[in-house]
Amino acid sequence: MTHDHDLVLRPSAAQTEAALNPPPGRNGGDLVVETLSGLGATTVFGLPGQHALGMFDALRRSSLQYVGLRVENNAGFAADAYGRITGEAAPLLLSTGPGALTSLAALQEAAAASAPVLAISSQVPTAGLGGGRHGYLHELPDQQAAFRGVVKSVHTVRAQSQIPSALAAAWESALTAPHGPVWVEIPQDVLLAETSLPAVTAMDATPEEVVPRPELTAVAAHLLSTAARPAIIAGGGVVRADASGKLRRLAERLNAPVVTTFGGKGAFPWNHPLSLQSWLEDRHTTDLLEDADVLLVVGSGLGELSSNYHTFKPRGRVIQIEADLGKLESNHPALGIHADARLALSALLETVDERPDPTAPERVRTLLARVGERIAAQELTLEQGVLASVRRALPDDSPSFWDMTILAYWAWSAFDPRRPNTMHSAQGAGGLGYGFPAALGAAAADPSRPVLAVSGDGGALYSIAELATAKQYGLDVTWLIVDDGGYGILREYMTDAFGEATATELARPDYVALAESFGVPGVRTSPGTLEADLAEALASPGPSVVLLPAVLRMFAPTHLDA
Numbered sequence: 134m135t136h137d138h139d140l141v142l143r144p145s146a147a148q149t150e151a152a153l154n155p156p157p158g159r160n161g162g163d164l165v166v167e168t169l170s171g172l173g174a175t176t177v178f179g180l181p182g183q184h185a186l187g188m189f190d191a192l193r194r195s196s197l198q199y200v201g202l203r204v205e206n207n208a209g210f211a212a213d214a215y216g217r218i219t220g221e222a223a224p225l226l227l228s229t230g231p232g233a234l235t236s237l238a239a240l241q242e243a244a245a246a247s248a249p250v251l252a253i254s255s256q257v258p259t260a261g262l263g264g265g266r267h268g269y270l271h272e273l274p275d276q277q278a279a280f281r282g283v284v285k286s287v288h289t290v291r292a293q294s295q296i297p298s299a300l301a302a303a304w305e306s307a308l309t310a311p312h313g314p315v316w317v318e319i320p321q322d323v324l325l326a327e328t329s330l331p332a333v334t335a336m337d338a339t340p341e342e343v344v345p346r347p348e349l350t351a352v353a354a355h356l357l358s359t360a361a362r363p364a365i366i367a368g369g370g371v372v373r374a375d376a377s378g379k380l381r382r383l384a385e386r387l388n389a390p391v392v393t394t395f396g397g398k399g400a401f402p403w404n405h406p407l408s409l410q411s412w413l414e415d416r417h418t419t420d421l422l423e424d425a426d427v428l429l430v431v432g433s434g435l436g437e438l439s440s441n442y443h444t445f446k447p448r449g450r451v452i453q454i455e456a457d458l459g460k461l462e463s464n465h466p467a468l469g470i471h472a473d474a475r476l477a478l479s480a481l482l483e484t485v486d487e488r489p490d491p492t493a494p495e496r497v498r499t500l501l502a503r504v505g506e507r508i509a510a511q512e513l514t515l516e517q518g519v520l521a522s523v524r525r526a527l528p529d530d531s532p533s534f535w536d537m538t539i540l541a542y543w544a545w546s547a548f549d550p551r552r553p554n555t556m557h558s559a560q561g562a563g564g565l566g567y568g569f570p571a572a573l574g575a576a577a578a579d580p581s582r583p584v585l586a587v588s589g590d591g592g593a594l595y596s597i598a599e600l601a602t603a604k605q606y607g608l609d610v611t612w613l614i615v616d617d618g619g620y621g622i623l624r625e626y627m628t629d630a631f632g633e634a635t636a637t638e639l640a641r642p643d644y645v646a647l648a649e650s651f652g653v654p655g656v657r658t659s660p661g662t663l664e665a666d667l668a669e670a671l672a673s674p675g676p677s678v679v680l681l682p683a684v685l686r687m688f689a690p691t692h693l694d695a
Contacts, residue, residue, distance in 0.1 A: 178212040244283055247369065251303055256320040431474050570602075
């Protein structure tokens with residue numbers, strides 16, 4: 134009898150000849166780029182450094198496209214966006230010590246947003262490892278320790294023969310649901326040493342599927358089929374699993390209202406009769422969800438933002454479908470189903486019963502009317518008008534990337550993304566500087582459509598150097614900078630809490646003149662001309678900057694009095 138594990142693929146004569154006579158002049162870095170190509174990578178991001186030069190030298194002997202940014206953290210944001218847009222693991226090449234550590238904030242965002250990033254860092258020579266104080270440049274006693282609490286998995290290499298398998302294991306980890314960033318460490322001497330190992334031609338690193346347990350989906354289907362007032366919260370896991378169509382069919386079969394989290398924007402059609410849109414920071418929405426006798430939560434951990442700052446207290450039965458085991462029932466008791474959203478929704482569609490409910494669309498209309506009345510009472514026509522201008526100017530299929538800024542906070546609740554996987558922000562970890570470098574990564578992933586980045590002036594200063602990257606690679610990104618003279622949202626928070634703000638006001642450059650000094654077109658706009666100026670910039674190939682001087686306000690929160 135022949136067992137599957139006994140099967141061995143026999144190399145052809147040509148493969149045997151190539152293996153016995155590998156190309157000369159290769160080093161450990163070649164094994165890295167060959168493995169990446171064998172895994173299916175086409176584009177890598179990064180920034181060279183002394184200990185990583187073996188990898189970068191090998192790039193010129195490969196077919197990989199390299200996009201080099203000016204700051205490692207920004208390179209991490211670009212890789213994050215590339216992973217979100219393509220669903221592929223985005224390689225991020227880093228140096229040692231300061232270079233590697235500078236990427237940590239970006240890797241935290243990738244972890245929070247489940248973006249697949251394959252970070253490959255160099256390390257001091259192997260003679261300097263072991264925790265001693267050898268005095269090598271960039272030396273850390275334990276470089277891995279800085280990453281273990283941030284990334285999904287850590288993989289170390291200490292010999293050239295380990296490189297292909299370590300990278301394959303990391304690749305598989307990054308792409309197994311929940312997606313996430315992983316980290317591989319390779320010492321300088323391993324990368325630089327000449328290698329006689331055969332060229333890496335193909336790698337098998339198939340991600341594992343997170344399959345739901347059928348007895349759990351059977352219980353969930355029964356609860357949903359017999360519910361009197363079901364409702365659904367759709368998170369980012371629905372978008373990442375490409376399960377929006379299945380979610381829509383399930384919601385329509387159950388006649389269940391659907392609200393999308395800020396990370397799940399686009400998971401459900403904005404103007405669908407069952408769509409509660411994304412108004413999670415609203416007490417009316419919270420009340421409706423609390424009133425559901427069966428609440429299905431798909432691809433969300435119901436964290437701080439998704440639970441209206443933990444004021445949400447469900448009274449009915451909760452069913453939670455989540456690929457991240459650590460998020461399952463972490464905030465609320467539930468029928469927890471550890472599974473990829475697409476596979477779990479498929480199982481529910483096979484067994485759930487049709488549930489007629491002609492009152493559901495009316496309850497949705499009433500809820501949205503109450504939300505609209507609450508916002509209208511606050512005289513926020515400027516903010517609503519600016520967001521509407523952005524929506525009209527942006528092509529439906531163009532992705533947008535939003536920094537941590539007041540207009541983005543509005544967009545979380547009020548922006549219609551039109552299509553799944555087109556609106557992304559840094560709301561996972563909440564760090565500044567995400568919008569523009571992330572948009573560059575998206576433009577590298579798909580050059581066929583323009584990309585929008587939105588930042589405040591505070592966040593823009595984190596990534597201003599990447600104007601040089603945008604110009605160098607001709608990336609089709611329009612950067613909208615809303616200039617309010619400081620950290621606007623922190624100004625609001627401090628004024629509300631203490632009566633005045635401290636450390637929130639900023640001296641800043643003339644962004645239009647600065648953009649033009651990089652060779653990037655810039656225009657100063659106004660709320661009245663924003664739509665036309667933004668549309669023109671988006672229609673023009675290559676990078677551009679649109680500066681909007683405006684002081685925007687947030688709508689009043691509803692969680693403080695809950």
